[in-house]
Amino acid sequence: MAIAIKGGTIVTADLSYQADVLVDGGRIVEIGSDLSGDETIDASGAYVMPGGIDPHTHLEMPFMGTFSSDDFDTGTAAALAGGTTMVVDFCLPAPNQSLVEALQEWHQKAGKARADYSFHMAITWWGRQVFDEMPEVVRRGINTFKHFMAYKGALMVNDDEMFASFQRCAELGAMPLVHAENGDVVASLQQKLLAEGNRGPEAHGYSRPTQVEGEATNRAIMIADQAGVPLYVVHVSCEESHEAIRRARQAGMRVFGEPLIQHLTLDEGEYLNADWDYAARRVMSPPFRNRKHQDSLWAGLASGSLQVVATDHCAFTTEQKRFGLGDFTKIPNGTGGLEDRLAVLWTKGVNTGRLTKNEFVAVTSTNIAKILNVYPRKGAILPGADADIVVFDPAATKTIRAASQKSAIDYNVFEGFEAKGLPKIVLSGGKVAYRDGDVRAETGSGRFVERPANAPVNKALSTWKELVAPRPVERSGIPAGV
Ligand SMILES: NC(=O)NCCC(=O)O
Ligand SMILES: [Zn+2]
Numbered sequence: 191m192a193i194a195i196k197g198g199t200i201v202t203a204d205l206s207y208q209a210d211v212l213v214d215g216g217r218i219v220e221i222g223s224d225l226s227g228d229e230t231i232d233a234s235g236a237y238v239m240p241g242g243i244d245p246h247t248h249l250e251m252p253f254m255g256t257f258s259s260d261d262f263d264t265g266t267a268a269a270l271a272g273g274t275t276m277v278v279d280f281c282l283p284a285p286n287q288s289l290v291e292a293l294q295e296w297h298q299k300a301g302k303a304r305a306d307y308s309f310h311m312a313i314t315w316w317g318r319q320v321f322d323e324m325p326e327v328v329r330r331g332i333n334t335f336k337h338f339m340a341y342k343g344a345l346m347v348n349d350d351e352m353f354a355s356f357q358r359c360a361e362l363g364a365m366p367l368v369h370a371e372n373g374d375v376v377a378s379l380q381q382k383l384l385a386e387g388n389r390g391p392e393a394h395g396y397s398r399p400t401q402v403e404g405e406a407t408n409r410a411i412m413i414a415d416q417a418g419v420p421l422y423v424v425h426v427s428c429e430e431s432h433e434a435i436r437r438a439r440q441a442g443m444r445v446f447g448e449p450l451i452q453h454l455t456l457d458e459g460e461y462l463n464a465d466w467d468y469a470a471r472r473v474m475s476p477p478f479r480n481r482k483h484q485d486s487l488w489a490g491l492a493s494g495s496l497q498v499v500a501t502d503h504c505a506f507t508t509e510q511k512r513f514g515l516g517d518f519t520k521i522p523n524g525t526g527g528l529e530d531r532l533a534v535l536w537t538k539g540v541n542t543g544r545l546t547k548n549e550f551v552a553v554t555s556t557n558i559a560k561i562l563n564v565y566p567r568k569g570a571i572l573p574g575a576d577a578d579i580v581v582f583d584p585a586a587t588k589t590i591r592a593a594s595q596k597s598a599i600d601y602n603v604f605e606g607f608e609a610k611g612l613p614k615i616v617l618s619g620g621k622v623a624y625r626d627g628d629v630r631a632e633t634g635s636g637r638f639v640e641r642p643a644n645a646p647v648n649k650a651l652s653t654w655k656e657l658v659a660p661r662p663v664e665r666s667g668i669p670a671g672v
């Protein structure tokens with residue numbers, strides 16, 4: 191059934207203009223004036239934008255002795271209600287588990303998704319089997335490999351493992367991702383704080399200062415440069431990390447940085463709340479920072495040194511957070527945000543003049559579609575692109591409330607936030623997936639999106655690295671290699 195979206199202003203990463211959009215068979219088939227279909231959506235007064243892509247979610251994630259409470263069903267319902275039509279989750283092999291086997295498990299879980307999805311493969315251990323299986327993972331449509339530099343004794347990998355994996359990524363035309371915090375220093379600070387009697391959620395923040403993030407970010411960047419591979423740094427929360435990325439980019443390195451909507455808008459004062467539950471619900475890694483760091487992240491988005499706004503949606507209930515009563519290191523790390531990312535970013539970004547509308551589309555959709563090598567199938571309003579479209583009403587308002595959210599948890603870190611600018615209608619694969627408060631996409635209607643290797647940035651960097659690779663100097667009278 192063809193749907194004509196009429197009377198709106200199309201807003202893409204580089205243009206705003208008035209036109210109708212005709213979708214059919216799951217794709218955008220025409221952009222123009224006076225288009226008609228079997229059904230009409232009136233978009234007058236609204237912006238017609240590419241659906242949001244959240245490249246950082248943890249749905250039903252096994253972590254810290256439990257599972258995150260939003261699964262692919264409730265998580266993607268929340269995503270669609272918030273204007274996000276594709277999520278990229280993390281496949282986490284258990285120690286010594288085959289990557290391919292773990293991938294099958296994640297596909298099983300994601301069978302419930304209501305929106306399109308993909309996976310990053312996490313390198314949670316290193317060995318011959320991992321090395322050998324990485325090409326098969328790439329063949330199965332995954333071109334990104336995640337490395338945790340923190341969570342010592344659990345997900346963390348060491349520098350030698352990371353370097354080996356980064357080199358393998360370079361060979362395969364894949365891109366490594368890093369959670370950049372110095373896990374050894376964090377583990378040591380945690381023990382020191384506990385020994386000194388700091389046991390509450392505020393100590394989570396004390397144990398993960400900005401220095402540990404800045405150091406790890408810089409280390410990962412330099413290791414990626416030596417491996418000759420582009421790098422994507424997830425949840426960049428502070429100036430130290432941003433500064434390392436900025437500096438590397440200015441030196442010609444291919445590094446991307448992803449701040450989260452939480453770090454842009456919520457600050458470390460939250461951990462000082464007298465209510466233990468309130469503070470613990472906001473425990474995530476890296477922790478919230480202060481205003482200076484928030485300003486740095488906003489400036490990075492405006493100037494282009496940071497490219498993507500994600501959520502790291504990893505939702506635990508209050509009951510789960512209470513595993514850490516008396517010991518902050520046992521509070522499951524993670525917060526929600528999938529349903530709120532676009533509305534909060536628009537309110538705090540576009541309405542304040544920190545971002546243009548086009549920059550908003552770039553950082554919520556188009557830039558990551560390019561980085562993940564799915565552009566222009568995703569992240570674009572163009573003929574041939576998937577019809578994942580948000581009809582966004584800049585005048586609509588709501589107060590964010592856990593009581594009315596789609597997420598399965600019992601609170602919302604943005605509770606009480608007054609949003610102005612909301613997704614009104616969301617199309618996913620050419621069908622109305624969300625309209626005025628109702629998620630209409632059915633459980634299981636989402637599709638796995640394959641992401642081919644050798645994105646343009648990989649090709650450019652490998653070409654350059656080959657050109658400047660060390661070569662023996664030929665000397666007359668001396669045999670080659672001597
Ligand atoms: N961010 C967080 O606290 N939890 C999810 C896992 C991760 O991304 O580190
Ligand atoms: Zn992380």
Ligand SMILES: [Zn+2]
Pocket residue numbers: 246247248502504
């Ligand atoms: Zn994460």
